[in-house]
Each structure stands twice: as structure tokens, then as C-alpha cells.
Amino acid sequence: MEVIIISGLSGSGKSIALNALEDNNFYCIDNLPVTLLSSISQHLNHEHQDKVAISVDIRSIDIEKLPHVIKEIESLSIKTKLIYLESSTESIVRRFGETRRRHPLANEKLSLDEAIEKERSMLAPLAEIGYKIDTSNMSVNVLKTALSELIQLKEDRLALQLSSFGYKFGIPLDADFIFDVRCLPNPHYESNLKNLTGIDKPVIDFFENFKEVDKMFQDINHFVKEWLSAFKIEQRHSLNIAIGCTGGKHRSVYIANKLFTNFSNPKSQVTIRHRDINH
Structure with a gap:
């Protein structure tokens, strides 16, 4: 069994990535509380789901615990790969403007730019341990290709x-x-x-x-x-x-x-x- 965890900045393309994995026969779960990752992974393993993709982001409860939970899952002999999507502030502002959706951290005290930078800072530990993809100038098809390449990489070797x-x-x-x-x-x-x-x-x-x-x-x-x-x-x-x-x-x-x-x-x-x- 392999668990692909999709995370990253809001507006960086996580939904597109999850949909692409679903099209490739992955069992997908969106916005799961981090503390449930280990038990869900074990359950799906017992159910013989060998391709699982789970999206977690700033909305997910206990997101700061993700590095520890990943180690916990790997201790169960379940292969885990964290793919972290990020994008420039300019491109994220443009995407939120196009969709007219509200940033999860935006409020009357934080502008959209400030909310994006706050999220970037909060998720920095995940960016350090994941396979990073910068989607700033990526088309949907290029993102799908990059995902496909990363998924095929073996965890026991460093990917250049x-x-x-x-x-x-x-x-x-x-x-x-x-x-x-x-x-x-x-x-x-x-x-x-x-x-x-x-x-x-x-x-x-x-x-x-x-x-x-x-x-x-x-x-x-x-x-x-x-x-x-x-x-x-x-x-x-x-x-x-x-x-x-x-x-x-x-x-x-x-x-x-x-x-x-x-x-x-x-x-x-x-x-x-x-x-x-x-x-």
C-alpha cells in the first residue's frame, strides 16, 4: 500500500492534484484531520486499498502534527509520500480573484496577501520534508505530468x-x-x-x-x-x-x-x- 499526501498553499492546485490522482484509480479523501491519518491508513490497508491519496491543508485539524503522523504511518510498513504544492503570492491572488472564493485565513484584520504569507510561514515545515512542486506558471496538464513523475519515484532513493x-x-x-x-x-x-x-x-x-x-x-x-x-x-x-x-x-x-x-x-x-x- 502507498499513501500519497497532498498538501500546500490554498490556491496552489491541491484540488486539481487530487482529481488527477482519482482519475488514476487512487482512493481519495479531501481535508482529513491529521490525527485520523494513521487509523484511516491502517483501515484502508486492511481493506486492500493499495493506492490512497489524502489531501490535508491549513483547514485540517492539527496540521502541525503531520510530520510526526507520517513517521507513525511509515512505522506500520505503509509507504508514504508527501507532495507539497506551492505558488507565488501573485498567482494565488489571481486565482482567488478568478474564483471569488475566500482564503481560509483571510479576515477583517488580514488582507489576502497577508493571509497567503501567514499560511506560507505556518506550512514551511511541510515544505521542508515534501516533494515540492511550484505551480505558479503551470498548466493543468503540466501539473498532472509532474505528479505522475513524482508518484513513480521510489522512496528509498533520493530523487534529483x-x-x-x-x-x-x-x-x-x-x-x-x-x-x-x-x-x-x-x-x-x-x-x-x-x-x-x-x-x-x-x-x-x-x-x-x-x-x-x-x-x-x-x-x-x-x-x-x-x-x-x-x-x-x-x-x-x-x-x-x-x-x-x-x-x-x-x-x-x-x-x-x-x-x-x-x-x-x-x-x-x-x-x-x-x-x-x-x-
Whole structure:
């Protein structure tokens, strides 16, 4: 049996995530009191429900006890995976404006912005232990794909998540390390390369002509390789390495792809996402 726990900020896409899991034959429960997680998991295990997804958030009673309860469930030999969704304040404000729903923490003393930041602070301990997904600029289909990738990862191995992004669209909130490659030569100023991306061969050929591009790749590669084992020892489930350039189409995509190729092997758990490649 595996229990997927979906948590995160209000307005970050938890309902969409839960619906996606339900479409993939998960038995889903929304907004369960945290103290009931262990007993419900045991009951469903006895009922031979091998795929269970439970949503808990700031509305859930005793949300602060979730890290302890997860350990309690795992002690019963039930695999547990916490997926934490977050999003920028700007995107959450926009979503609440579109749906005209009220934020759970909003009241006459707290503006919507203040309620979002208060929730972010209250849920920070969960963000530290979960598989993080930044949904700020994600479509529904991209979120479903990211969920599918995380669900397939094995808990006994550290998952390396690589991503590229454009600084002009904001820094990804789910990154553990961010590397800035805006100092590298930019194909954007080459008329025949401007509308291509870092996965296209002419752009790859362009980058391979510059020693500084290879030096940047080697330095980042060495850093990740050097410290990956340390994070495994700390029993981290995932490590998200984000590579950023101005627009997120050329330099960051090229470096992220090279890292993906270098770290991918039958024994590894490596995923890649190019956040802004289609902007």
C-alpha cells in the first residue's frame, strides 16, 4: 500500500492534484484531520486499498502534527509520500480573484496577501520534508505530468529534480539550489537561433563552440555530484536543482539537459522540467 499526501498553499492546485490522482484509480479523501491519518491508513490497508491519496491543508485539524503522523504511518510498513504544492503570492491572488472564493485565513484584520504569507510561514515545515512542486506558471496538464513523475519515484532513493527557468518569469519556489547562467553567450541575439530552444541541435552546436559554457556545466555538475551523497545521508527524499537564464529557452535548457543526461542511469531517479521553454 502507498499513501500519497497532498498538501500546500490554498490556491496552489491541491484540488486539481487530487482529481488527477482519482482519475488514476487512487482512493481519495479531501481535508482529513491529521490525527485520523494513521487509523484511516491502517483501515484502508486492511481493506486492500493499495493506492490512497489524502489531501490535508491549513483547514485540517492539527496540521502541525503531520510530520510526526507520517513517521507513525511509515512505522506500520505503509509507504508514504508527501507532495507539497506551492505558488507565488501573485498567482494565488489571481486565482482567488478568478474564483471569488475566500482564503481560509483571510479576515477583517488580514488582507489576502497577508493571509497567503501567514499560511506560507505556518506550512514551511511541510515544505521542508515534501516533494515540492511550484505551480505558479503551470498548466493543468503540466501539473498532472509532474505528479505522475513524482508518484513513480521510489522512496528509498533520493530523487534529483532538474529544471530550467527564465528569470523574467520569476524564480521557482520549489528549487533547493539555483544556478544563474545568464553570463553565458546568448543565442537569442543570433537571428537563426532566436526562435529555437536549448534542445535544438543548432543551438547545441552554438554552445559547444564556447569553452566558458563547458566550464559552467562542469562546475555545476561537480557541485551536484559532490554534494548529492551528503543529502542522501540526511535522508532527503528529493533535491531540486534549477538552472536559470533570462528567458528560459536557450542557456538554462541546454545546461539542464546536459546535467540530466549526465546523471541519468538505471539506478538513478532523475526528472527534468523546462518551465518556460514555450514562453
